[in-house]
Amino acid sequence: MAQEIIISGFGGQGVMSMGQLLTYAGMLDGKNVSWLPSYGPEMRGGTANCSVILADDMIGSPIVTEATALIAMNLPSLEKFEQALVPRGLLIVNSSLVNKKAKRDDIDAYYVPANEIADQLGNFRVANMVMLGAYLEKTQAVSLDSVMKSLREVLGPSKEHLIPINQKALERGAQLVTSIHQRV
Amino acid sequence: MTKVFERPKALTDKPFHYCPGCTHGIIHCLVAEVIDELGIREKTIGVAPVGCAVFAYEYFNCDMHEAAHGRAPAVATGIKRVHPDNVVFTYQGDGDLASIGIAEIVHAANRGEKITTIFVNNAIYGMTGGQMAPTSLLGQVTTTSPYGRNPDTEGHPIRVSEMLATVEGAAFIERVSVHDIKNINKAKRAIKKAFQVQLEGKGFAMVEVLSTCPTNWGMTPVESLKWIEENMIPYYPLGIKKEVD
Amino acid sequence: MAKVLMKGNEAIAEAAIQAGCRYFFGYPITPQNEIPAYMAKMLPKVGGCFIQAESEISAINMVYGAAGAGARVMTSSSSPGISLKQEGISYIVGAELPCLIVNIVRGGPGLGGIQPAQSDYFQAVKGGGHGDYHMVVLAPASIQEMVDLVMDGFDIADRYRNPVMVLGDGMLGQMMEPVEFKERDIVLPEKPWATTGNKDGEPRRIINSLFIDAQALEDHVHKLYRKYDEMKKNETRVECYNCENAEIIIVAYGTTARIAKNVIQMAAKEGINLGLIRPITLWPFPDDTIDRWAEADHTKAFLTLEMSMGQMVEDVRLSVNGKKPVYFYGRTGGMVPTPRAVLEEIKKIREVM
Numbered sequence: 001m002a003q004e005i006i007i008s009g010f011g012g013q014g015v016m017s018m019g020q021l022l023t024y025a026g027m028l029d030g031k032n033v034s035w036l037p038s039y040g041p042e043m044r045g046g047t048a049n050c051s052v053i054l055a056d057d058m059i060g061s062p063i064v065t066e067a068t069a070l071i072a073m074n075l076p077s078l079e080k081f082e083q084a085l086v087p088r089g090l091l092i093v094n095s096s097l098v099n100k101k102a103k104r105d106d107i108d109a110y111y112v113p114a115n116e117i118a119d120q121l122g123n124f125r126v127a128n129m130v131m132l133g134a135y136l137e138k139t140q141a142v143s144l145d146s147v148m149k150s151l152r153e154v155l156g157p158s159k160e161h162l163i164p165i166n167q168k169a170l171e172r173g174a175q176l177v178t179s180i181h182q183r184v
Numbered sequence: 185m186t187k188v189f190e191r192p193k194a195l196t197d198k199p200f201h202y203c204p205g206c207t208h209g210i211i212h213c214l215v216a217e218v219i220d221e222l223g224i225r226e227k228t229i230g231v232a233p234v235g236c237a238v239f240a241y242e243y244f245n246c247d248m249h250e251a252a253h254g255r256a257p258a259v260a261t262g263i264k265r266v267h268p269d270n271v272v273f274t275y276q277g278d279g280d281l282a283s284i285g286i287a288e289i290v291h292a293a294n295r296g297e298k299i300t301t302i303f304v305n306n307a308i309y310g311m312t313g314g315q316m317a318p319t320s321l322l323g324q325v326t327t328t329s330p331y332g333r334n335p336d337t338e339g340h341p342i343r344v345s346e347m348l349a350t351v352e353g354a355a356f357i358e359r360v361s362v363h364d365i366k367n368i369n370k371a372k373r374a375i376k377k378a379f380q381v382q383l384e385g386k387g388f389a390m391v392e393v394l395s396t397c398p399t400n401w402g403m404t405p406v407e408s409l410k411w412i413e414e415n416m417i418p419y420y421p422l423g424i425k426k427e428v429d
Numbered sequence: 430m431a432k433v434l435m436k437g438n439e440a441i442a443e444a445a446i447q448a449g450c451r452y453f454f455g456y457p458i459t460p461q462n463e464i465p466a467y468m469a470k471m472l473p474k475v476g477g478c479f480i481q482a483e484s485e486i487s488a489i490n491m492v493y494g495a496a497g498a499g500a501r502v503m504t505s506s507s508s509p510g511i512s513l514k515q516e517g518i519s520y521i522v523g524a525e526l527p528c529l530i531v532n533i534v535r536g537g538p539g540l541g542g543i544q545p546a547q548s549d550y551f552q553a554v555k556g557g558g559h560g561d562y563h564m565v566v567l568a569p570a571s572i573q574e575m576v577d578l579v580m581d582g583f584d585i586a587d588r589y590r591n592p593v594m595v596l597g598d599g600m601l602g603q604m605m606e607p608v609e610f611k612e613r614d615i616v617l618p619e620k621p622w623a624t625t626g627n628k629d630g631e632p633r634r635i636i637n638s639l640f641i642d643a644q645a646l647e648d649h650v651h652k653l654y655r656k657y658d659e660m661k662k663n664e665t666r667v668e669c670y671n672c673e674n675a676e677i678i679i680v681a682y683g684t685t686a687r688i689a690k691n692v693i694q695m696a697a698k699e700g701i702n703l704g705l706i707r708p709i710t711l712w713p714f715p716d717d718t719i720d721r722w723a724e725a726d727h728t729k730a731f732l733t734l735e736m737s738m739g740q741m742v743e744d745v746r747l748s749v750n751g752k753k754p755v756y757f758y759g760r761t762g763g764m765v766p767t768p769r770a771v772l773e774e775i776k777k778i779r780e781v782m
Contacts, residue, residue, distance in 0.1 A: 020434070020605065023434060023605060024434050027432060027434055027607045032607075033434070033606065033607060034604055034605065034606050035434070035604060035605035035606075036600065036603065036604040036605075037603055037604075039459070039460055039543070039599070039603050058690065059606075059687070060687045060688060060689075060690040060691030060692075060694070060768065061684070061687050061688040061691050061765070061767075061768060062600065062604045062606075062687070063600070063765055063767075065767050065768075065769070066769075225627070226626050226627060226628050226629060227626040228626065228627075229498070229624045229625075229626060231494070238639060241635050241637060245627070245633065246626070246627050246633065247624035247625065247626055247627045247633055247634040247635070248624070248633065248634075248635050248636070248637075249493075249494060249497045249498075249624055249635075249636040249637075250524070250635070250636060250637040250638065250639055251490065251493070251494075251520075252490060252493075252516055252517065252520050255486065255487070255490035255493070255517070258482065258486075258487040258488075258490035258491045258493075258494065259490050259491070259493050259494035259497070260494060261480065261487075261491050261494060262452070262454065262490070262491035262492060262493060262494025262495035262496070262497070262498065262500075262502070263494040263495065263497065263498040263624060264494075265452065265478045265480065265491075265495065266452060266478075266494075266495045266498035266499065266500040266502075267498055267624075267625060267626070270625070270626050287483050287484060287486075287487065288483070288486075288487055288490070290483075291482070291483035291487065295480075
C-alpha cells in the first residue's frame with residue numbers, strides 16, 4: 001500500500017530535507033516517489049510542510065490529502081494536519097515542542113522528544129532525523145540501507161563527518177518508538 | 185577620371201523613404217561610411233527600431249534584425265552574446281530609445297554591452313505623425329502637446345546622453361548634430377569612435393545625433409536646420425559626455 | 430543513466446542544457462526561480478550565457494536577438510511575466526524564429542497568487558500576443574515528461590522555425606520526482622537564415638516581422654498557417670488512459686491529469702468505469718482523439734477538469750461537437766481539486782445522465 005506522508009514544522013527544522021531524504025531512499029528502493037513542498041512566503045519563519053508519496057503503483061496527485069502518516073514537528077502542524085490522517089494513520093509528534101496530545105482516537109500516535117534527544121546527541125539539527133527514525137521503525141517504508149545511501153548523497157563529501165550523528169539520531173528515534181509504545 | 189564620391193558599400197541601392205529635409209539619410213550615410221572605412225561590413229549586424237527608421241534593414245547593406253519598439257538594445261544584447269566577435273549596432277529614435285525603451289538602453293549600457301547605439305533625437309515622433317517625444321522641448325507644439333509642452337504636466341525633455349554618462353558600463357557617449365557640414369564631419373568622427381570602442385571591447389558606446397523633422401515640426405528643411413542650432417543645441421549641448429580610456 | 434531525484438524546475442533547466450541550449454534570458458518570478466538559478470550556475474560551465482534581464486520584456490527580446498543570431502535559446506517565467514513577454518513572442522513567431530518558452534503557471538488575474546493554476550490556457554493556445562499565430566504548447570504531467578518534452582520542444586521549434594511553449598504549473602515546477610536523462614544525439618540544424626555577418630556576394634539575412642504591404646502580410650500569414658497545418662499533422666500528442674469501456678471520460682492535462690488518475694482508481698473501487706484523455710499538446714489540440722471517443726457507445730459524457738474557471742473545456746466542446754454532454758469541474762486561484770471532490774462531481778453527473 002502507498003505511504004502518503006505529510007511532514008510539517010517551522011522553517012529551519014529540516015522538514016523539507018527530511019522529506020527529500022525519505023523520497024530519495026524510496027527511489028533507491030525502486031518505488032515510485034514524489035515530494036511536494038509548500039512554497040511561498042510561509043517558507044520564511046512560518047510553517048513549512050511537504051508531501052511525500054512512496055508507492056508501488058503510479059502516483060497521481062503529489063498532494064497528500066489523505067495521509068497515512070503525519071510527522072508534526074510543532075504545534076501548528078499538529079493542529080493543521082491531524083484531520084488529514086486516514087483512520088489508523090500514524091502520527092508522530094515532536095513532544096519537545098508540542099505539549100498537546102492528538103484529539104482523534106482512531107489513529108496511532110507516538111510522542112517523541114526529538115529536540116531533547118538531538119541535544120543529547122550534541123547537535124540540535126538532527127531532531128528531524130530522530131523523527132524520521134521513529135517513522136521508519138513504525139512503517140518500514142524504506143530500507144535503512146537506502147536511507148544511509150541517500151544521506152551520503154544529500155550531505156555530500158563536505159559534510160560527510162555528519163553522517164555518524166545523523167545515523168545515531170535515526171537509531172534513537174527508532175529505539176524510542178519500539179520501547180515506549182505511547183499509543184492513544 | 186577619379187571618383188570623388190560613391191555610395192557606401194554598407195548601404196543598399198534602395199532609395200530612402202525619408203521626407204525631404206529629414207537628416208536620417210545623412211546619418212545613415214555616416215554610419216555606412218564608418219562601417220566601410222573600418223572594413224567591418226561583413227561582420228556587422230544591425231538592429232532596426234520602430235519609428236521612422238523602421239526600414240533601416242532595407243538600407244543598411246549588412247545582416248539586420250528588426251526589433252520591437254524600444255527593444256533594440258535587448259535584441260542587440262542577444263545577438264552580441266551569441267556572436268561576441270561580430271559588430272552589433274542599434275539605430276534608434278527618441279520615442280524608441282528615450283520613452284518606451286528607456287529601461288532597455290539604460291540596462292544595456294549598465295551591463296557594458298559591447299554594442300554601438302546611434303540615437304537619433306529629433307524631439308518628436310515622426311512615423312506616427314508628430315506626437316510629443318520625451319525629448320520634445322518645453323513649449324514645443326505637437327499633436328499631443330497642442331498647447332506647447334508644459335513641464336508641470338508633461339515634464340522636462342530628457343537629456344539621455346548626460347544620463348547614460350553616469351552609468352558605469354558606458355564607455356563612450358557623445359552628442360553631435362548634423363545641421364551643417366562642420367558638425368556632420370564631427371558626427372562622423374563620433375560615430376567612428378563609437379564603433380572603435382566596440383571593436384576594442386571597451387563597453388557600451390552611444391552617439392546621440394540631433395536631427396530634423398521638417399514635416400512634423402512644420403518647417404522648411406532650411407528652417408529645420410536653423411531650429412536645431414537655435415533651439416535644440418542650447419538645451420542639448422554637444423560634445424563628449426563620457427569617454428573611457 | 431541512473432535516475433536522479435529532481436525538482437521540476439531544475440529538471441527543465443538541466444534538460445535544456447543537455448538539449449544543447451546555451452543561452453538563457455530571464456527575470457525572477459515565483460514559482461519558477463529555480464530555472465534561472467540553475468542556468469546562472471550551470472551555463473557558464475558549458476560555455477553558455479545567462480543574463481538576468483531588466484524585465485521579462487527585455488528577456489524575451491534578448492531571446493529574439495539570440496534566436497535570430499542562430500542560437501538554441503530559451504526563457505522561462507510565470508503567468509504575469511509571460512503576459513509581459515507576449516509582444517516578443519508575437520514578433521518571434523512573425524519573424525519565424527525557434528525558441529523555447531516555459532510558463533510555470535500561477536493563479537491570476539493580475540498579480541494573482543503564487544500557487545499552481547492552469548488559468549493561462551487561453552493565453553498559451555489562443556494567441557496571447559497579437560496577430561494570427563500559434564505555438565506548439567506542450568503540457569507535461571510528470572518531471573520525467575517535463576525533461577523529455579523540453580528536449581523535444583527545442584527540436585520542434587527548430588523544425589518549424591516557431592516558438593514552442595512548455596506549460597507547467599507551480600506544482601510541477603516545485604515537486605520532486607525521479608527522472609532519467611536519456612542519452613540523445615543533439616543535432617543542431619544548419620541555420621543559413623541567421624544573422625552571423627553578411628559575407629561579400631552572399632544574400633543578406635534580415636530577421637523581420639514587418640510586412641507593410643497588406644498582400645505581402647497575408648501571404649506571410651498563409652505561409653505560417655501552412656506550417657501550423659504541418660504541426661497539426663505531425664506534432665499532436667495525447668495519452669488515453671482506461672478509455673475502453675469508460676462511461677465518463679475525464680479530459681485533463683498536467684497536474685489535473687494526475688489528479689484524474691487518482692479519481693479513476695477511486696471510482697474503479699466503487700465500480701464506476703472512468704477514462705482519461707490527457708492532451709500532451711494543448712496546441713495542436715487532440716480533437717480527433719476526443720471525437721473518436723465521443724463516437725463510442727460506452728462514452729456517456731465528458732468531464733473537463735482544470736485548475737481554472739474552464740478554458741480547455743471550450744476546445745473539448747468543439748471536439749465533442751455536441752455528440753455527448755461535456756461537463757466541467759475546476760478550482761482556481763491556486764486551489765487544487767482533490768480526487769474526492771472530483772469523484773463527487775462524477776457521481777452527480779451519473780445521476781443526471
